[in-house]
Amino acid sequence: MHYPAWKYILIVVALVISGIYALPNLYPDEPAIQITSTSAGTSLDQNVLTQSQRLLDDAGLSHHGGNLENNSVLIRLNTAEDQLKAQDTLRKNLGENYVVALNLAQTTPTWLRDIGAKPMKLGLDLRGGVRFVLEVDMNKALERRLETASQDVRRHLRNEKVAIKSLRTTTDGMVLTFDSNDERDKAQRTLAGTMADFALRPVMSQDGATLEMSYTESSLNQINEYAVGQNLTTLRNRINELGVAEALVQSQGTNRIVVELPGVQDTAEAKRVLGRTANLEFRLVADGADSFTGGVPPAGTEAFPFGTLDGMPLLLNRQAIITGDRVQNAQVGVDETGRPQVSITLDNAGGKLMQSATAPNQGKQMAVLFIENKQRVKFETDPTTGETTEVRTPYAETRVINRATIQAVLGTSFVITGLDSHAEASELALLLRSGALAAPMYFVEERTIGPSLGQENIDKGLFASQIGYLLVFLWMIVFYRACGVIANIALAFNIIMLGAVMSILGSSLTLPGIAGIVLTMGMAVDANVLIFERIREEIAGGSNIKTAIMAGFDRAFSSIFDANLTTLLVAFILFAIGTGPIKGFAITLAIGILTSLFTAIIITRALMQIWYGYRKNLTKISIG
Structure with missing residues (x-):
């Protein structure tokens, strides 16, 4: 029997590193x-x-x-x-x-944190966590859709040379007035083929020939589903950007979204970023903006504070060139003076709109309008019952963050400057990069998952793991004697390595993850069972002890590898299609398979070599 020295070195290095990085789990948060x-x-x-x-x-x-x-x-x-x-x-x-x-x-010692060692994160079912419920403002979603639709209506009628006397939006549609019934009928024929989402109804009113346009029931449902679906995708992207592990984001009912954040997370940062419904609008600076000092803005324009919320008003055209939903990518950088900037990349449609707007307006100024929907929260106490309730009032904060002269025709790529700090630039880039929200969302519930239930789950999970390890330990000793002891030592190393790898990767341990650990223990000794049974067969066939040990490891390898490979593929499939705790189980199972292969084949073989390989005149082996 011979075992290479480099494998002993590999085992020692792996065990030392595993011991160090598993150590923080002894220091609870x-x-x-x-x-x-x-x-x-x-x-x-x-x-x-x-x-x-x-x-x-x-x-x-x-x-x-x-x-x-x-x-x-x-x-x-x-x-x-x-x-x-x-x-x-x-x-x-x-x-x-x-x-x-x-x-x-964290209570982990500083010297461990300095080398990146940190305790394993616990999932929502073990540690507890924060559960947010956000409500999508469907009225705003419909309002935004109507703004876009009204622009399309004007464009279609302009192309057909149909003059509109007036156009105003309602809660679920638009009302158009014309100078004559002929103009109205021509508009109805034009829009019937281009605006299929609307039901058209000609009426007579005090204003004259009128065409009422209202969204159909199916269109309203479609808008509702799109708003929730788009916000779900955006929230998932934001959470991924924040690095929040094992988070759960799913819809609830027709207009609510549930977000659950488990484990050691920067929940304050997550709450601020999730709750922000910031968006950008790129608008041309209106003529006469420099002389505007306040008051009622001229027709077709709006005034917004420049720089800060109490800054001087800046007059902008009411019509936006593009909005933040046209942004495909946003990255933080610095300009030539070291000030923060955000590099913007638009989609093709956004690039064409920007090109069309800037080509005839070179030499004029364009501004970037930052819009953020917020809520004011007040606590009011009922004088009769003494109960305190939250009262939430939505409002929007708008300010111009950038104003620059159009030097050349802009396309799909340009930069935004004028930001106050690198942190503000980073957050703005994150919000734009993760996608625009189809409608504002507001926190309607923030609940904590109680730690008492989590601690009970932890205690039961640890107890189950201990019972499982004890049964495996006794079973291996009863059936395989000294070789069973060697397998149990390798199994202990396997658990340490599993904990270390999960801590290094930052994976969250969930209750299904504990089940994965228990399953790993069974699979780890299963490999040893195959090896020991093969050794028994070799001895029964007349081979000497050392030859039987070498043959047992060599000939059992292919069976062990094939069995673990198929299980590993299943773990990858579970991770790919699963969510939340299912991913936790898949991660634990996959890591456990890899560490089991290492301990069952490498470490067990080394221990067998140390115990039996260096003996002379070896005549028997304690293998049951």
Whole structure:
């Protein structure tokens, strides 16, 4: 028997690294409250930390370890119950300029964190987490669709040389008036073939010949489904950009979306980014903008603050050139002066619209309008019952973030400058890159998944794992004696390596993931069973002990490899088509298969070599 020295070195290196990176799992995280500003790039100072600690003291909530980190305030609490009470207290007293979110603070020693070692993340079913319910504003979705449709109507009628006296939008359609019935009938014939989403109805009114256009029932359902579907896709993209692991995003009912964020996550950042419904509009600066100082804007124009919300008003054309939904990609960079900028890439349709708008307007100015839909949250107490309820009022913040002269015809690529900070530029790029929202969304519910249930699941999962390991341990010893002990040692190394790999990859451990670990233990010793049975057959066939050991490993390899390969393919399929906990099970199973192959073939073979390979005159083996 001979075993190469490099394999011993490989085993030692793998076990040392696994031991170090599995070590943080012995240091559990503790509950904490994270406070950030609603505006990206705004750093909180010591005054916010001191004010927050004083509010918690006044509420009788014990806390420790408050500090400033990553533009936010982090305050550690003693219990999960105190964490929930602290969130309510701070949300009610700090105001709407701050995001107060639940989080977990690491207790891992600094030297481990310095080398990137961190504990395994726990899923929503184990650690608990945050559950958001967002409601899609369907009225806004319909309003946006009508704006686009009204432009199409004007274009179609202009091409057919049909003059419109007036056009106004209603809650579910448009009303067009004409100078004569002939003009109205001609418009109806034109629009019947081009605007199939609308039901057309000619009527007579005080304004004259009128054509009423209203969305059909099927069209309204289609708009509703599109708005929810587009917002679902955008939210998933934003969560992926944030690096939130094992998140669940799904629709609920006709106009709501549920987002569940498990484990150690920057929930304050996630909540701010998920809740932002920012969009961009590119508009031409109106003629006479430099002389406009306030008041009622001229017809066809609108005034918006420039730079900040209290900046001087800038007059823009009412008609937008393009909006943010035409953006295909957005990347952060810096200009020649070191100021942040965002490089924009439009789709083909957006590039053509931009080209058509800038070609005849070279020398004029174009502005970038930043629009963000928000909610004001107030807490009102019922004088009779004493219950406190949240009252949410939606509103929109609009400001011009950039104004520049059109030097040449623009196409699909250009840059946006004039941003205040790199953090603001990064967040704007993220929002644009992840896709535009079809309609604004508002938080209607934020709920915490209770940690008591999670702890019960953890305890039961650990108990099941311990029972499983104990049964496997006893079974291997009873049937394979000393060789069974070797297999059990390799199995222990397998569990350590599995935990280390999951910690390094940042995978979340869920309850199905624990089932995957238990399954891995059975599969790991299954490989050893094949090897030991093959050794028994070789000995029964007359081979000497050392030859039988070598033949057992060599000839069982193909069976072990084929069996694990098919299971690995199943794990990949589960990961590809599954969501949430199913992905957690697939990840644990896949990692467990790979570590099992290493421990069952490499480590078990090395231990057999150490125990039997260096003995002279070996006449028997303890294999049952």
